[in-house]
Amino acid sequence: MKKTMSILIVAFLVLSATCTYAAEKIGFINMKQVLLLSDAGKGAAGKFQKVFEKSKAKIQAREAELKKLKENLEKQRLVLKESAMKEKELEYQKDFRDYRRLVEDSNADIKRMDQELSRKLIPVILKVVNTIGKEEGYTMILDFNATGVAYHSKAKDITKKVIKEFNKAYKSKK
Numbered sequence: 001m002k003k004t005m006s007i008l009i010v011a012f013l014v015l016s017a018t019c020t021y022a023a024e025k026i027g028f029i030n031m032k033q034v035l036l037l038s039d040a041g042k043g044a045a046g047k048f049q050k051v052f053e054k055s056k057a058k059i060q061a062r063e064a065e066l067k068k069l070k071e072n073l074e075k076q077r078l079v080l081k082e083s084a085m086k087e088k089e090l091e092y093q094k095d096f097r098d099y100r101r102l103v104e105d106s107n108a109d110i111k112r113m114d115q116e117l118s119r120k121l122i123p124v125i126l127k128v129v130n131t132i133g134k135e136e137g138y139t140m141i142l143d144f145n146a147t148g149v150a151y152h153s154k155a156k157d158i159t160k161k162v163i164k165e166f167n168k169a170y171k172s173k174k
Contacts, residue, residue, distance in 0.1 A: 027141040028152040040170045055106035128165045
């Protein structure tokens with residue numbers, strides 16, 4: 001009798017868990033896509049592009065200077081005394097370190113801009129996602145890029161809806 005009762009309880013728990021699971025409503029978003037395709041993201045991309053182009057121009061100009069300096073150094077190698085050559089090589093190495101620092105600083109500036117943008121936009125996006133989740137009765141909405149989701153149904157992807165609502169929220173916030 002006890003064994004039969006235990007089997008019935010286990011069967012009941014399994015069936016009730018299955019019914020509860022079937023009632024769950026789960027949605028998926030692509031946060032990267034929201035950031036890139038929203039109006040705010042497109043505006044930020046334009047700013048990024050300007051900063052990137054400016055940095056790229058500085059870096060390319062500095063590369064050209066270093067290339068000329070290296071060519072001159074190689075041409076003068078046979079003519080200069082060893083002490084003068086070492087001095088020129090040290091000068092070149094110093095200029096090369098300055099170039100590397102310029103590249104690192106440019107990359108850090110772009111990364112900082114990206115983090116600042118994310119810090120500003122992600123809370124607004126999450127409010128929009130929360131509103132959609134509450135209004136439409138979602139149990140959870142996952143960012144399938146961040147959570148390592150191996151598969152998701154395209155029918156459950158609400159990214160476009162989030163972008164649309166985020167654009168409305170962002171415009172009203174301006």
